[in-house]
Amino acid sequence: RKEVEQDPGPFNVPEGATVAFxxxxxxxxxxxxxxxxxxxxxxxxxxxxxxxxxxxxxxFTAQLNRASQYISLLIRDxxxxxxxxxxCAVNSESSNYKLTFGKGTLLTVNx
Amino acid sequence: xxxxxxxxSWVICKSGTSVKIECRSLDFxxxxxxxxxQFPKQSLMxxxxxxxxxxxxxxxxxxxxxxxxxxxxxxxxxLTVTSAHPEDSSFYxxxxxxxxxxxxxxxxxxxxxTVV
Numbered sequence: 157r158k159e160v161e162q163d164p165g166p167f168n169v170p171e172g173a174t175v176a177f178x179x180x181x182x183x184x185x186x187x188x189x190x191x192x193x194x195x196x197x198x199x200x201x202x203x204x205x206x207x208x209x210x211x212x213x214x215x216f217t218a219q220l221n222r223a224s225q226y227i228s229l230l231i232r233d234x235x236x237x238x239x240x241x242x243x244c245a246v247n248s249e250s251s252n253y254k255l256t257f258g259k260g261t262l263l264t265v266n267x
Numbered sequence: 268x269x270x271x272x273x274x275x276s277w278v279i280c281k282s283g284t285s286v287k288i289e290c291r292s293l294d295f296x297x298x299x300x301x302x303x304x305q306f307p308k309q310s311l312m313x314x315x316x317x318x319x320x321x322x323x324x325x326x327x328x329x330x331x332x333x334x335x336x337x338x339x340x341x342x343x344x345x346l347t348v349t350s351a352h353p354e355d356s357s358f359y360x361x362x363x364x365x366x367x368x369x370x371x372x373x374x375x376x377x378x379x380x381t382v383v
Contacts, residue, residue, distance in 0.1 A: 190371065199360050199374040200311065243310060252316055252324070253364055254301060255372055259310040 159183060162244055162258030169234055170266050177229040179244035179258045186246040189220055191229045194241045194260065203242070204229070234265045269295050269365045273375025280351055280382055287347045288378045290361035296341035297363035301372075302334075305358040317344040351382040 162179045169175050177191075192200035204211065206218040206227050217230040227244055243260040247253050270293040280286050290300055298319045303311040315325045315336050323336035335347040344363075348355055361375040 188371065197358070197377075197379070199377045201374070202371065205371065253299065254313055254316055255362065255364075256313065257311045 159256045160244060160246055160258040163261050164259065165261035166264065167261060168264045168266060171234060171236060173234050173265070174230065174232050175234055175263060176231075177242050177244070177261050177263075178226055179228070180224075180226045181246045181256075182225070183246070183248055183251075184225065185250050186225075186248045188247050189218075189227050190245045190255070191216075191218055191227075192243045192245060192257075194243060196241075200243055200257075231263075234263075236265050236267060239263055239265045269363070269373040271297075271361065271363050271373045271375045273361055273378060275378055276376060277379040278381070280380070282352055282382055283350055285347055285349045286351055286380060287345055288359055288361070288380075290344045290346070290363070290375050292342045292363045292365075292373070295363075295365050297344070297365070298341060299364055300338060300344040301362045301364070302336060302344075302346050303360045303362065305360065305377075311360065314346075319344075348380065351380070353382045356380055356382045 160181050189206035191203045193203045194200040204218045206220045210219045215232045219228045241260040241262045244258040245255045247255045272291045274289050300317040302314045305311045314329045315323045317323045317336045317338040319338045325331045338344040360377040362372050
């Protein structure tokens with residue numbers, strides 16, 4: 157089983173749609189959780205850290221379910237500029253804090 | 268905020284030659300840096316963890332003699348792809364973890380390697 161599994165996508169949605177991404181992780185000792193955004197041929201950029209209580213940043217909401225070992229990202233009122241690949245990532249102290257990524261989900265927001 | 272500078276941005280080299288990629292943390296000390304490789308339409312795969320002053324830790328399946336990592340100072344880690352082959356063509360990205368930093372991990376801008 158892969159350490160981090162992510163919805164394969166791709167997702168094609170119209171502007172204004174709400175879209176959700178999900179990831180599951182296999183290591184129950186995972187400590188920190190992140191969502192990154194990666195544009196074509198660029199490095200990933202941190203979108204949000206994911207906290208146990210869930211957190212929101214504008215149109216973006218991240219959730220963590222430790223019992224079921226999954227994290228999610230919800231994008232509301234999607235914009236054309238949200239088109240990118242979204243990657244979840246987890247780390248743990250036991251693995252020397254190495255960051256393990258999901259495969260990524262490509263989102264295309266259409267006008 | 269934390270910045271990691273990676274050079275070169277892109278490089279084209281002939282088969283059999285070696286290529287060195289540098290990664291510098293500009294405004295913080297990075298005791299640990301991570302090197303990733305990303306093939307087209309694939310995710311970032313961790314190749315190795317680079318520790319300042321000690322040997323790198325390689326992930327399973329990554330040849331340590333082919334991908335030489337040196338982390339001689341708290342701000343510089345290098346990855347050398349030795350005897351490059353076309354199948355080594357990929358996007359290589361470094362990342363540094365800033366302990367206690369809000370950003371957590373800071374990524375370099377990546378190096379696109381093409382071996383011809």
